[in-house]
Amino acid sequence: MLEPVELKDFFIVFFSGAMVIMAGALYALLFAWSRLQSKPWMMTLAYLSYIVLFISVMALGSAAHLTGFWWWLVITMLIGYLLAPHGIWKLCEATHIDEVPNKVQPTLPPS
């Protein structure tokens, strides 16, 4: 069921694994920042990060021989990472919708 990683692909596997998470986080970060600041050019950078994520997942999938069932893992990761920031952003908006500016609560001992 598992085909071990070839020696020559060792570094690719670890590096692409790390890049999946790093590019995923960068995509989420730039996506959120672009929406927040209303800067469409930043959204381009966000989707560029997603392309890096896409390449990383493909590199990981190829080097780690993610075929058969594991191919679905690759697809799920790609779809999940693409949609997650959109969904989370909507949740952010929904949870903050009726928020009033909040002062910092001083930590006072009981009187």
Next chain:
Amino acid sequence: MSFEHLNGGQQLAIKYYTVAIGLFVAQILFGLLSGMQYLIPNFMLGLLDFNVTRTVHINAMIIWLLYGFIGSVYWLLEEESQTKIVGLKLGNIAFWVFTIAVAIVVVVFLVVQSGPGDDATRWFINEGREYIEAPRWADIGIVICILVFFYNVAATFSKGQWSGIAGVLTLDLVALAGLYLAGMFYTTNISMDQYWWWWVIHLWVEATWEVLVGCLMAWGLMKTLGVSRKIVTTWLYIEVALMFGSGILGLGHHYFWIGTPEYWLTIGGFFSALEPIPLVAMVVHAVYDSGVKHSKANNHPAFAWLIAHAFGNFFGAGVWGFMHTLPQINLYTHGTQWSASHGHLAFFGAYATIIIAMMYIAAQYARGQSVFDGNLPDGGWKWKWSLGLLNLGVVGMTVALLISGYEQSFIERAVGGSTWYGYFAAQTHPWFVEGMWWRMVFGFVTAAGIVLLVWDLLTIGKSRKAKETLETSAQTA
């Protein structure tokens, strides 16, 4: 100094924090000894062997984090429930029983370093399960103390008022106490034994502890940034759902090579790949909040440690975890220094940081200060340096161990085929040896950080006129 102005739960929390810090120091000291024994194998041989120093290093970490969590919950209990703590006397007794038991267990670990693997050993000396080596009598004691803690928490919220944080916290404590039972029975089948043992290790760390941390983070954000309760509670629910959704079956990544059925490869791989999703959610949410609120923190050290927590959790658990979690990769990395690299950054980043943040919140309140800001008498150099040294030390150790682990995976596992020849070839390879030396160097950096941290926690805000500051603040609020 006097803590009379603190409520009962907070006074108990101070006791837990004190022991936690003592054990944190012990963790680092025994970590330094273990690291040294990698470099000089004969160092303290026969006096304190590697298996003992490593056991104390790891167990001290687990127990100090547990003390930190319990202390943090006691700290917020009365404020969150809006009533006096129920069963405080029992809570105090449990604290002393727990502390005496921990002291006895450590002394026994140090005095009785070898012996037969029979029932007497399991009951009174060492249970032999990595990370939870405490003997059976201490296991029972731990469960009883956690049940007392649960009683304090559940009864206090029941008497006072429930909140989202209270509900999640109370249910989480049921799981915390219940899951520990899975590591308390003995079976001669090593696969079965490991199967249940991972319930304690993984489900504690990647489920119940993460949820506990979510509760503390929610409360900490309300305290330091003034984020509204509705928002932190909603996000707590979302994060708990995401963590449980991915973390519980992520357990499968520990079942790859212990003799469990092959389907665990699929389950473990799939759900482990989902585990970073909550972390991505946190990134989006953090950006949203920081962008729309522009709030100023009233406790700079606590807030800095909360930020360290967010980054540490992301890199330690997310990046370092995912790099070696798929079975195709884990085949080579399992049990190498790669795991140690992940463990160092993840435990520090996800748990130590937030407990230190809670300690600073407690210090602010205990010293009667309305703020711990940039106007601290010494400019706050101690907390800034301890933050920098501890983070630099842990990140340095993580990278050093990563290099050693990479070399081990390559030379010992892939090329050497996990043979003795491969093992020794890897252990003597320059990359491994130099990685271990650098780990030691950064271990000392971490030790310098903890010295400053302890000094700072003992002194921060002491020289300011506490009551005056509070009264002024209360009048202006």
